[in-house]
Amino acid sequence: MTKPMTLYLSIWRQPNAKTPGKLIQYTVTDVSPAMSFLEMLDQLNRDLVRKGETPIEFDSDCREGICGTCGLVVNGIAHGPERATTVCQLHMRHFKDGDAITIEPWRAKAFPIVKDLVVDRGAFDRIVASGGYISVNTGAAPDAAAILISKEMADLAMDAAACIGCGACVAACPNASASLFVGAFLSKFALLPQGQPERKQRAQRMVSQMDAEGFGGCSNIGECEAVCPKEISLSTIARMRRDLWKALF
Amino acid sequence: MTLDAKIPSGPIQDMWDKHKFEMKLVNPANKRKYTIIVVGTGLAGASAAASLGELGYNVKTFCIQDSPRRAHSIAAQGGINAAKNYQNDGDSIWRLFYDTVKGGDYRSREANVYRLAQISVNIIDQCVAQGVPFAREYGGLLSNRSFGGAQVSRTFYARGQTGQQLLLGAYSALQRQVDAKTVTLYPRREMLDLVVIGGKARGIVVRNLINGQMESYAGDAVIIATGGYGTAYYLSTNAVNSNATAIWRCHKRGAYFANPCYTQIHPTCIPVSGQHQSKLTLMSEGLRNDGRVWVPQPKGDKRRPSEIPEAERDYYLERRYPSFGNLVPRDVASRNAKAVCDEGRGVGETGLAVYLDFADAIKRLGEKTIDEKYGNLFDMYERITGENPWDVPMRIYPAMHYTMGGLWVDYNLMSTIPGLHVLGEANFSDHGANRLGASALMQGLADGYFVIPYTIGDYLAGTSLEKVATDHVEFKRVASEVQADIARMLSIKGAKTVGEFHRTLGGMLWDYVGMARNEKGLKHALEAIPRLREEFWQNMMVPGRAEDLNKSLEMAGRVADYMEIAELMARDALHRAESCGGHFREESQTADGEAQRDDKHFSYVAAWEYNGLNNPPVLHKEPLLFENVKLSQRSYK
Ligand SMILES: Cc1cc2nc3c(=O)[nH]c(=O)nc-3n(C[C@H](O)[C@H](O)[C@H](O)COP(=O)(O)OP(=O)(O)OC[C@H]3O[C@@H](n4cnc5c(N)ncnc54)[C@H](O)[C@@H]3O)c2cc1C
Ligand code: FES
Numbered sequence: 006m007t008k009p010m011t012l013y014l015s016i017w018r019q020p021n022a023k024t025p026g027k028l029i030q031y032t033v034t035d036v037s038p039a040m041s042f043l044e045m046l047d048q049l050n051r052d053l054v055r056k057g058e059t060p061i062e063f064d065s066d067c068r069e070g071i072c073g074t075c076g077l078v079v080n081g082i083a084h085g086p087e088r089a090t091t092v093c094q095l096h097m098r099h100f101k102d103g104d105a106i107t108i109e110p111w112r113a114k115a116f117p118i119v120k121d122l123v124v125d126r127g128a129f130d131r132i133v134a135s136g137g138y139i140s141v142n143t144g145a146a147p148d149a150a151a152i153l154i155s156k157e158m159a160d161l162a163m164d165a166a167a168c169i170g171c172g173a174c175v176a177a178c179p180n181a182s183a184s185l186f187v188g189a190f191l192s193k194f195a196l197l198p199q200g201q202p203e204r205k206q207r208a209q210r211m212v213s214q215m216d217a218e219g220f221g222g223c224s225n226i227g228e229c230e231a232v233c234p235k236e237i238s239l240s241t242i243a244r245m246r247r248d249l250w251k252a253l254f
Numbered sequence: 255m256t257l258d259a260k261i262p263s264g265p266i267q268d269m270w271d272k273h274k275f276e277m278k279l280v281n282p283a284n285k286r287k288y289t290i291i292v293v294g295t296g297l298a299g300a301s302a303a304a305s306l307g308e309l310g311y312n313v314k315t316f317c318i319q320d321s322p323r324r325a326h327s328i329a330a331q332g333g334i335n336a337a338k339n340y341q342n343d344g345d346s347i348w349r350l351f352y353d354t355v356k357g358g359d360y361r362s363r364e365a366n367v368y369r370l371a372q373i374s375v376n377i378i379d380q381c382v383a384q385g386v387p388f389a390r391e392y393g394g395l396l397s398n399r400s401f402g403g404a405q406v407s408r409t410f411y412a413r414g415q416t417g418q419q420l421l422l423g424a425y426s427a428l429q430r431q432v433d434a435k436t437v438t439l440y441p442r443r444e445m446l447d448l449v450v451i452g453g454k455a456r457g458i459v460v461r462n463l464i465n466g467q468m469e470s471y472a473g474d475a476v477i478i479a480t481g482g483y484g485t486a487y488y489l490s491t492n493a494v495n496s497n498a499t500a501i502w503r504c505h506k507r508g509a510y511f512a513n514p515c516y517t518q519i520h521p522t523c524i525p526v527s528g529q530h531q532s533k534l535t536l537m538s539e540g541l542r543n544d545g546r547v548w549v550p551q552p553k554g555d556k557r558r559p560s561e562i563p564e565a566e567r568d569y570y571l572e573r574r575y576p577s578f579g580n581l582v583p584r585d586v587a588s589r590n591a592k593a594v595c596d597e598g599r600g601v602g603e604t605g606l607a608v609y610l611d612f613a614d615a616i617k618r619l620g621e622k623t624i625d626e627k628y629g630n631l632f633d634m635y636e637r638i639t640g641e642n643p644w645d646v647p648m649r650i651y652p653a654m655h656y657t658m659g660g661l662w663v664d665y666n667l668m669s670t671i672p673g674l675h676v677l678g679e680a681n682f683s684d685h686g687a688n689r690l691g692a693s694a695l696m697q698g699l700a701d702g703y704f705v706i707p708y709t710i711g712d713y714l715a716g717t718s719l720e721k722v723a724t725d726h727v728e729f730k731r732v733a734s735e736v737q738a739d740i741a742r743m744l745s746i747k748g749a750k751t752v753g754e755f756h757r758t759l760g761g762m763l764w765d766y767v768g769m770a771r772n773e774k775g776l777k778h779a780l781e782a783i784p785r786l787r788e789e790f791w792q793n794m795m796v797p798g799r800a801e802d803l804n805k806s807l808e809m810a811g812r813v814a815d816y817m818e819i820a821e822l823m824a825r826d827a828l829h830r831a832e833s834c835g836g837h838f839r840e841e842s843q844t845a846d847g848e849a850q851r852d853d854k855h856f857s858y859v860a861a862w863e864y865n866g867l868n869n870p871p872v873l874h875k876e877p878l879l880f881e882n883v884k885l886s887q888r889s890y891k
Contacts, residue, residue, distance in 0.1 A: 039527040066493040138426035143305040146383035153394030162387040
């Protein structure tokens with residue numbers, strides 16, 4: 006076992022949406038390299054509670070990189086320094102003894118802060134409700150084998166469908182755009198035959214809801230793709246644009 | 255009260271069709287006048303809420319997470335079973351039915367399992383139509399893999415993210431109904447109690463997790479789809495917010511709890527790395543299709559795996575179970591891993607691990623194929639352990655994973671409280687004493703898409719319901735009880751964190767109600783758990799306030815419930831003096847160490863009735879009759 010580390014953390018504390026927040030300094034000791042980043046925060050919280058202080062609130066659930074609940078900006082990078090890794094899957098072996106780490110919430114107008122590192126991503130659900138589906142009622146489906154889909158297309162659709170809706174793309178984008186999220190959602194349907202009938206209206210509705218929620222526009226910076234834990238491709242945004250354009254004309 | 259499972263009469267193949275025909279229907283124009291409360295947005299809850307919304311009911315749906323899409327179902331990796339027989343390898347509804355009854359070690363209800371197998375085929379159709387990107391063959395057909403406990407290829411999958419894709423399908427269907435205004439979403443709400451009026455489930459009390467306020471919701475029926483209680487063990491493969499609170503509080507209001515000791519310990523998880531561990535990560539069972547499980551032959555062999563020659567390796571599953579090999583069911587695989595580690599042949603720093611080796615498969619199938627099949631799982635393993643499974647075999651060990659027990663329901667998925675329906679992992683109905691891989695997703699979606707939309711209509715059409723609103727005294731009374739509990743937890747200001755108590759409790763369950771159980775250990779647990787519970791209520795330390803986002807407080811409430819459910823699990827395990835499936839009583843084994851059932855005395859569902867915290871619960875038995883499958887000693891040799 007490698008020896009335990011001491012880390013110097015600056016963590017965003019904010020009691021609620023209305024009260025302004027600030028960075029507070031904490032020292033956490035006895036950090037094992039085998040811990041995950043969130044387990045390191047668990048340990049800090051345990052120590053805070055024992056000292057009678059209020060623990061730091063942050064969201065997590067699956068802790069295996071699939072539910073999209075966690076989301077922290079670590080040293081300025083959404084989900085931290087490891088490529089294609091959510092912060093719950095980031096392990097402390099990537100840090101060294103004595104490191105200083107700044108931890109902040111997602112920051113975007115459309116993601117208001119709830120408390121400390123917890124934000125409200127309800128805007129994503131509203132975008133999906135505006136058209137992110139195929140209109141098929143339960144029981145109305147034909148036999149699954151009736152639709153042939155090439156392996157290539159199924160794989161591409163799966164690449165886009167891998168999005169976990171964490172919002173890192175929004176947090177990383179200087180415009181706080183949700184284009185990668187929406188592009189991925191539209192693409193997984195656009196790449197499949199089942200998604201064709203509603204393709205244009207789906208693009209139109211989801212994009213207009215995205216605008217209504219206060220997300221910024223996309224100016225092809227690419228920060229979103231760089232931080233995406235599921236490596237969703239910028240090409241999904243290009244597809245979204247084409248579909249939107251086709252819908253307009 | 256005598257338990258009536260309401261199993262339709264007649265041949266098993268016709269039961270469901272006949273039952274559907276005989277059910278009372280709600281007039282389409284009247285459906286919107288009924289409010290249905292759905293708690294939980296996993297596969298079971300989301301599919302139910304969406305389908306009921308489509309039918310025109312007024313649905314209110316609740317979850318703990320900030321979005322319904324984040325329910326724990328999202329984490330399921332391996333796949334979903336269906337008797338499509340697309341591979342022409344001899345599968346059929348009958349075979350899926352048979353495999354599931356056998357896999358459950360003959361402790362499930364035949365009628366329910368048969369219906370599940372029938373419906374399985376519709377689920378795949380539904381999901382494909384929704385745009386779920388299942389894996390495909392080059393010719394465009396759906397691809398299948400095989401899973402533990404089956405000798406046919408009937409598992410449909412979407413890479414290693416099947417649960418995610420199925421849940422996103424159900425979530426999209428749900429959001430479509432939100433848009434249509436038939437469904438209202440209430441995220442970040444935790445159900446803390448059930449409101450029963452006139453003997454019927456009429457509403458719930460929830461805590462708004464953002465501002466801590468108590469909120470009450472009234473309805474004509476309540477559906478609980480809140481998942482299993484595996485997190486009682488502290489370390490498990492479940493998400494950290496998975497909990498037993500909703501089902502436990504329903505139990506305390508009168509819903510019987512069935513087979514609480516039937517829990518599943520999954521054989522292929524990443525071993526514990528230290529005290530800091532907050533959860534365990536599953537490596538999909540699909541890996542056992544190509545990975546070979548082994549340990550060194552000699553005890554205490556500290557050589558690196560690459561230095562151990564073929565002849566000194568023990569591929570113990572292939573050796574003991576030549577016909578199923580590495581694909582034996584989970585309970586068998588887990589027990590065998592424990593046995594070889596107990597013999598001192600485990601590997602890794604702690605000695606609590608066995609190898610899962612892909613070297614042969616890589617040689618046989620090539621890197622490209624293995625990468626396509628398991629690449630993301632290999633990456634995940636490396637991210638967590640820092641070891642590369644392309645070079646060294648994975649180390650795996652069993653971990654708590656799934657709970658077959660749950661609230662007792664009849665064939666209509668209704669509990670012993672009229673109007674309270676229970677779906678998905680939260681009920682006990684289909685998996686007996688051991689669940690087969692890829693069958694939980696199937697059951698959750700069967701319950702939600704295809705069973706409850708029918709059976710709830712029958713309930714509503716056949717019941718007279720007085721008008722009830724949240725200003726009813728009963729809502730006020732329940733809300734104030736819940737509030738008093740919260741105030742009490744905050745006022746204790748003791749010396750131990752809730753996490754410490756949870757870890758201690760989890761350790762007890764793992765040691766005494768885990769992979770192997772015996773009378774002495776269970777009796778010990780039945781003394782130790784209440785003692786721990788007493789200490790918990792005197793010495794817990796919960797920071798912060800009630801009127802605020804406070805995850806420590808949320809956790810305290812859940813652990814309070816684990817403290818009670820744990821005792822019932824131990825009690826049930828003690829009373830069931832036979833071994834069956836995941837419930838292995840050391841006193842009851844065959845000569846070669848397999849689980850030995852005692853059909854004469856234990857062929858029943860144990861349904862427990864709550865009788866106050868300081869009184870023993872009352873046991874009710876639902877006899878299990880096997881008319882279609884012949885009971886036999888389960889063998890995978
Ligand atoms: C890592 C992993 C992999 C798995 N892989 C497979 C697989 O490959 N194939 C397979 O068939 N099965 C698999 N399973 C099992 C399967 O995923 C689960 O049994 C199934 O998804 C449970 O679905 P559910 O709808 O019953 O509940 P869940 O998905 O657990 O959903 C519970 C819902 O209830 C809500 N909730 C809980 N408590 C409350 C409360 N008190 N108040 C309000 N809301 C509440 C939650 O917010 C959530 O929305 C796997 C399980 C795990 C842990
Ligand atoms: S907690 Fe689920 S993705 Fe991180």
